[in-house]
């Protein structure tokens with residue numbers, strides 16, 4: 040099938056907006072993606088025609104809302120190829136998924152003197168929850184270093200794994216450098232020592248086919264809003280044998296079997312981890328988004344974005360004073376850069392005046408910024424609807440700003 044990006048763009052009303060009288064060039068997809076009509080319409084339709092609280096109702100609408108919600112779980116399961124829907128927990132997003140895991144895993148598995156391994160290129164969301172848990176438990180955070188090219192130092196990982204290591208937490212794709220990490224190899228090495236692995240999939244799920252059984256990771260987290268779905272919903276995948284062992288994260292409705300003032304027993308998976316009314320409209324819309332990208336074909340999306348990234352790198356490298364951070368052999372649709380000594384904030388602000396939306400700053404990866412010896416970068420990140428013409432607009436914009444300075 041030919042991937043027709045102009046056809047695809049028609050599904051995204053926001054892309055025809057003008058910003059300061061210029062066509063919007065949206066290159067902030069790493070932060071959040073725009074929503075296709077299909078996703079927004081699924082939400083409107085559910086609120087207009089179905090809305091009722093899930094699970095607890097005998098009435099028709101409650102049944103229908105529950106069916107949509109649970110069908111969405113099956114869609115997520117299929118999308119990441121989990122074994123069972125018991126392994127799919129709905130959360131508010133990657134951050135909540137990791138907080139849930141850090142809390143529950145910490146309670147059950149971590150003792151004083153134990154260690155948790157993260158990588159030097161993690162987002163704060165995959166650092167701080169582990170740090171908080173380590174502080175509570177008297178455990179230590181250890182860090183897999185990276186090379187100057189922005190790749191994991193796998194040999195160093197070997198040295199970090201030992202009998203006190205409880206879990207390894209690593210992003211599949213860096214939200215700053217675009218590095219695609221060899222997470223399957225990380226899992227293999229950790230599993231040789233019976234250590235479980237969490238993969239942060241926030242930046243991989245939108246761009247490539249993910250198969251959690253093939254990766255063999257024990258936990259996997261991602262956000263709906265970065266994969267063309269709504270805000271406020273995300274997923275934590277966990278192998279059933281792990282989730283069975285971990286205690287609940289929050290208490291309340293739906294996560295219980297029986298409650299008395301003496302003792303509460305907990306619901307079965309996945310509900311044990313889902314206290315309170317879930318955002319059932321968002322879960323349905325997330326499933327709609329996953330069906331949408333599946334319909335386009337993840338391999339087509341990946342090929343399109345890889346081509347776009349290659350083209351952007353090639354053109355950007357020709358700009359005088361251009362410094363691109365990260366030069367991993369395998370990389371994704373994220374490009375962090377600085378031009379000469381132009382401050383990233385100035386660059387971002389001036390690009391915005393040209394209708395070009397990029398992100399500036401530390402990208403919630405302050406330890407990585409410190410490793411790179413910088414305070415921030417400008418980041419352009421591509422999505423399935425971006426075009427070469429938009430890359431050209433970015434390059435011309437950067438050139439124009441460079442000449443101003």
Ligand code: PMP
Pocket residue numbers: 069070132133134135162164165210212213214239241242262403
């Ligand atoms: N991990 C990575 C790699 C990310 O890029 C992000 C979002 N910037 C997050 C975690 C956090 O995602 P969310 O804010 O949707 O919870």
